[in-house]
Amino acid sequence: MKRKRLTLTQQRSLTGYLFTLPFIIGFILFFLAPFVQSVVFSLNHLRIVTGGYELIYNNWENYKHALFVDTNFLPTFTQTLLNMLLDVPAIVFFSFFAALLLNQKFKGRLLARSIFFLPVILSSGVIAGLEASDYMANMMRETANVATSFLSGPALTEFLMQMKIPRELLMYVVNVVDRIPEIIRASGIQILIFLAGLQSISPSLYEAARVEGASGWQTFWLITIPVLSPTILANVVYSIIDSFLAPTNDLVNYIRSTAFGGAGFGIGTAMGVMYFAAVAVILAIVVGIISRYVVYQD
Amino acid sequence: MIRRLRQKFWTTKPTRSFGGDLAVLLFIAAAAAFSALPLVYAISNAFKPLNELFLWPPQFFVRNPTMANFYDLLVLMSSSWVPFSRYLVNTLVITLGGTVGHVVLASLAAYALAKHDFPGSKWMFSVVVLSLMFAKQVTAIPNYLITSVLGLVDTHWAIILPAWAMSLGLFLMKQFIEAMIPDALLESARIEGASEWTIFWKIVMPNVRPGWLTLIILSFQALWGETGGQFIYSEQLKTLPYALSQIVSGGIARAGVAAAVGVIMMILPITVFVINQSKVIETMGASGIK
Numbered sequence: 001m002k003r004k005r006l007t008l009t010q011q012r013s014l015t016g017y018l019f020t021l022p023f024i025i026g027f028i029l030f031f032l033a034p035f036v037q038s039v040v041f042s043l044n045h046l047r048i049v050t051g052g053y054e055l056i057y058n059n060w061e062n063y064k065h066a067l068f069v070d071t072n073f074l075p076t077f078t079q080t081l082l083n084m085l086l087d088v089p090a091i092v093f094f095s096f097f098a099a100l101l102l103n104q105k106f107k108g109r110l111l112a113r114s115i116f117f118l119p120v121i122l123s124s125g126v127i128a129g130l131e132a133s134d135y136m137a138n139m140m141r142e143t144a145n146v147a148t149s150f151l152s153g154p155a156l157t158e159f160l161m162q163m164k165i166p167r168e169l170l171m172y173v174v175n176v177v178d179r180i181p182e183i184i185r186a187s188g189i190q191i192l193i194f195l196a197g198l199q200s201i202s203p204s205l206y207e208a209a210r211v212e213g214a215s216g217w218q219t220f221w222l223i224t225i226p227v228l229s230p231t232i233l234a235n236v237v238y239s240i241i242d243s244f245l246a247p248t249n250d251l252v253n254y255i256r257s258t259a260f261g262g263a264g265f266g267i268g269t270a271m272g273v274m275y276f277a278a279v280a281v282i283l284a285i286v287v288g289i290i291s292r293y294v295v296y297q298d
Numbered sequence: 299m300i301r302r303l304r305q306k307f308w309t310t311k312p313t314r315s316f317g318g319d320l321a322v323l324l325f326i327a328a329a330a331a332f333s334a335l336p337l338v339y340a341i342s343n344a345f346k347p348l349n350e351l352f353l354w355p356p357q358f359f360v361r362n363p364t365m366a367n368f369y370d371l372l373v374l375m376s377s378s379w380v381p382f383s384r385y386l387v388n389t390l391v392i393t394l395g396g397t398v399g400h401v402v403l404a405s406l407a408a409y410a411l412a413k414h415d416f417p418g419s420k421w422m423f424s425v426v427v428l429s430l431m432f433a434k435q436v437t438a439i440p441n442y443l444i445t446s447v448l449g450l451v452d453t454h455w456a457i458i459l460p461a462w463a464m465s466l467g468l469f470l471m472k473q474f475i476e477a478m479i480p481d482a483l484l485e486s487a488r489i490e491g492a493s494e495w496t497i498f499w500k501i502v503m504p505n506v507r508p509g510w511l512t513l514i515i516l517s518f519q520a521l522w523g524e525t526g527g528q529f530i531y532s533e534q535l536k537t538l539p540y541a542l543s544q545i546v547s548g549g550i551a552r553a554g555v556a557a558a559v560g561v562i563m564m565i566l567p568i569t570v571f572v573i574n575q576s577k578v579i580e581t582m583g584a585s586g587i588k
Contacts, residue, residue: 015494016414023407026463034440115330121567196508200478230477279431
């Protein structure tokens with residue numbers, strides 16, 4: 001019997017499936033399956049019995065408990081969302097600016113890059129645990145906050161008020177200034193991603209622009225920004241997720257303490273699922289807006 | 299004089315005004331100070347004798363530097379049941395195995411999702427992006443159940459295999475491939491008769507080198523601090539961060555040792571970062587299309 005030959009599109013699809021398969025298998029096993037199971041847990045009452053556990057369906061009781069009985073969940077939830085909305089734009093702008101500077105050719109830029117990445121190393125695992133228990137480290141954090149707080153102090157607010165800057169914008173600026181140290185610390189990975197994006201821009205594009213007589217300003221808006229736009233999108237998504245899942249995030253800590261020790265695993269997962277849904281909606285809106293301006297190579 | 303210095307500093311011709319340069323430098327310096335101070339403090343702490351560590355008010359810099367803390371750490375380590383080198387090897391196995399597998403598998407999948415429009419590809423990618431948002435704490439119990447069903451509990455695979463499928467890598471690599479690889483480049487390679495496998499290794503990967511170099515750092519960073527607490531029970535399989543955190547939890551008398559531990563844990567990530575970034579800089583100008 002003659003084997004049927006695949007069409008070109010079928011061949012392409014086949015490579016597509018083959019290349020994604022190893023990743024997708026791992027993904028289904030270690031992420032999708034636990035996730036689905038978590039959703040199941042959140043709808044049930046979990047009881048430990050001999051030889052395992054037993055699930056008793058309890059009709060959204062966990063969700064009702066989290067929303068209407070628990071007094072801490074909703075305030076922490078809204079506060080966390082608000083902080084995220086404040087931080088993410090500031091982080092993306094700061095890291096973009098820093099990456100542009102660090103991408104220029106100057107002596108010692110490798111050192112400068114390393115310094116900007118240090119907070120990421122310092123905030124991971126064992127080292128973070130050490131820092132948290134250290135008095136002096138805490139004090140330095142305080143000092144940094146005092147150092148920036150004069151900027152956001154009453155004098156500045158007063159001054160800006162007189163400049164007839166819209167109140168909402170003003171409050172945003174004041175809040176961001178208050179959080180400068182945290183923003184710098186949270187930008188390490190975003191700076192790296194932007195740098196990688198900047199490094200990948202073909203120099204021939206800039207050459208062509210220079211030959212055509214474009215100014216630095218025009219080159220920036222007509223080449224750097226469009227070519228970098230997918231990276232900007234990636235960074236916005238990364239920053240949102242990073243701020244949502246950071247170990248320092250109050251809500252994540254609250255969910256953890258509820259799931260392992262507090263009101264029970266079922267209620268903890270219910271909170272987790274709601275949190276997930278909220279992030280998903282925010283992310284979908286943000287990505288939907290930004291994608292319109294993103295330019296892809298084709 | 300100033301002009302000469304500036305020409306030396308910027309390797310290319312300066313295009314900004316002097317004031318602009320100054321502003322840029324001040325900005326970098328201020329932000330760098332915020333980032334670097336904790337590190338300087340941590341290093342200085344590691345060399346402090348015990349009496350200086352508990353000095354009130356605390357001192358930023360060490361006055362009588364000593365190696366005592368590192369020596370104490372060595373003594374503590376040599377008296378432990380499993381030798382120090384065992385913990386280090388375990389962590390290296392997990393970090394290297396996890397990072398290499400993750401970068402290769404995620405890039406392969408990202409290439410397919412970015413450049414092959416096959417049925418279900420869009421859907422697959424959205425599910426992966428959604429999964430980025432799920433807190434590990436919430437899936438902890440189901441995760442354990444699955445690891446146990448697969449028979450991976452108490453092996454290094456319990457940490458390495460999930461690391462291979464971290465969604466962040468796929469997402470980042472897809473963004474990079476979409477942004478940097480024009481279809482025309484792939485098409486011309488296909489016309490020359492290159493197989494998809496060759497295209498991936500010879501064309502796609504070299505062109506997104508800054509992308510995967512960055513991914514290596516992210517993955518390394520995530521795995522280096524892995525304690526493996528919930529999956530690994532045998533002492534001889536445990537990781538370095540786990541062993542060190544046990545030592546640190548010895549209380550206030552271990553404050554000096556804890557400071558030394560902090561510095562030791564930082565050395566490798568910083569080294570990897572510096573080597574890695576010097577490679578990123580080298581890629582400049584090696585772009586494929588003319």
